[in-house]
Amino acid sequence: GENVEQHPSTLSVQEGDSAVIKCTYSDSASNYFPWYKQELGKGPQLIIDIRSNVGEKKDQRIAVTLNKTAKHFSLHITETQPEDSAVYFCAASVGNTPLVFGKGTRLSVIA
Amino acid sequence: DGGITQSPKYLFRKEGQNVTLSCEQNLNHDAMYWYRQDPGQGLRLIYYSQIVNDFQKGDIAEGYSVSREKKESFPLTVTSAQKNPTAFYLCASSTVNSNQPQHFGDGTRLSIL
Numbered sequence: 001g002e003n004v005e006q007h008p009s010t011l012s013v014q015e016g017d018s019a020v021i022k023c024t025y026s027d028s029a030s031n032y033f034p035w036y037k038q039e040l041g042k043g044p045q046l047i048i049d050i051r052s053n054v055g056e057k058k059d060q061r062i063a064v065t066l067n068k069t070a071k072h073f074s075l076h077i078t079e080t081q082p083e084d085s086a087v088y089f090c091a092a093s094v095g096n097t098p099l100v101f102g103k104g105t106r107l108s109v110i111a
Numbered sequence: 112d113g114g115i116t117q118s119p120k121y122l123f124r125k126e127g128q129n130v131t132l133s134c135e136q137n138l139n140h141d142a143m144y145w146y147r148q149d150p151g152q153g154l155r156l157i158y159y160s161q162i163v164n165d166f167q168k169g170d171i172a173e174g175y176s177v178s179r180e181k182k183e184s185f186p187l188t189v190t191s192a193q194k195n196p197t198a199f200y201l202c203a204s205s206t207v208n209s210n211q212p213q214h215f216g217d218g219t220r221l222s223i224l
Contacts, residue, residue: 042218096207096208098213103151104153
């Protein structure tokens with residue numbers, strides 16, 4: 001089955017700097033790659049997703065890139081702010097099968 | 112407002128006791144999911160259901176049971192057979208169409224007394 005690896009597990013950046021989180025997946029048939037943000041005591045919230053027919057997608061300060069040949073995808077957050085501090089999860093799926101999640105990255109933005 | 116409601120937010124279980132976690136959604140989604148979250152482990156799939164009266168085991172189904180009698184509801188029972196039940200439990204829902212996101216509730220934290 002699908003396996004998703006996520007790095008790094010923790011990341012600290014200065015406010016205003018960029019943050020990059022990387023994920024790799026094992027199943028070449030995977031075609032949907034969402035990213036979630038989880039704040040303390042809350043459920044994960046979708047922040048951006050990308051489908052396999054697209055190489056890059058951007059939404060304001062957040063962007064995701066996908067390299068299907070290498071089977072990896074990345075989340076980029078620019079101009080980080082303290083409210084970006086949270087745990088971020090990547091995930092992958094094939095068709096309508098359940099998402100398989102990475103183990104998460106704890107991002108701390110230092111003011 | 113449309114969304115997913117999990118209750119209770121905190122739950123305590125005594126040794127040898129079964130407990131049931133509630134999950135209700137008003138998003139008209141056909142598919143519902145239960146995940147367990149442990150520190151540093153990400154989200155692991157317990158059970159999922161894509162249609163009423165049908166459900167499938169996920170990666171860690173042992174010690175858990177579910178039912179799907181209504182489209183809106185997908186309760187999870189943590190049985191006494193689950194030897195390490197302390198965790199944060201998350202319910203999610205989605206359409207059954209391909210490449211669609213899951214929407215999550217705010218979780219139930221289960222602890223052992």
